[in-house]
Amino acid sequence: QQQVKQSPQSLIVQKGGISIINCAYENTAFDYFPWYQQFPGKGPALLIAIRPDVSEKKEGRFTISFNKSAKQFSLHIMDSQPGDSATYFCAAGGSFSGSARQLTFGSGTQLTVLP
């Protein structure tokens, strides 16, 4: 079973603080690790993604840190803003048993940034 475990389930951060969401995977065949952001009543949208050949990727206030040996990756949101309040999903992509590539999603983290 290709699982992706995500924590915490919910996170409350003060405005200006750092939000950190962690994910762990088991299958080393995963080779693509995106993060999706979902606002209430909307579908998820790609936020940032990383490949396993780099240890970090930064886009504005959002950074993915990747630890291949530990099979873990995390999302860091610097200077968190109330507008960042949303549900965040990590995911891992790979191809298994000859089937088409699929994304396996974590269980989600509901982030609330207090003003």
Add this chain to the structure above:
Amino acid sequence: NAGVTQTPKFRVLKTGQSMTLLCAQDMNHEYMYWYRQDPGMGLRLIHYSVGEGTTAKGEVPDGYNVSRLKKQNFLLGLESAAPSQTSVYFCASSYVAGGPETGELFFGEGSRLTVL
């Protein structure tokens, strides 16, 4: 830009009734997917399609059927709805499947289904 459009957005069914959710995309994407989202369980893949006329099972396919008669449309059917199928259903499409090169999933806004 319409992107991915799902209809209907809300539906209430009684146990045993049938229904079809329609997904349409205007991005000429080859791959289309149906996910269900439940609290604490993230997004789980129901069925997916790698092209017109093809479908495949995902992680939780039981109780659902799909069809992809046209490249731009992907239909999800429930033949005999059960309360366990109460969920929010998301359709998505991508140019390629789940990979680092243009593998971005574009999601619709969801269809909330309640089965009584």
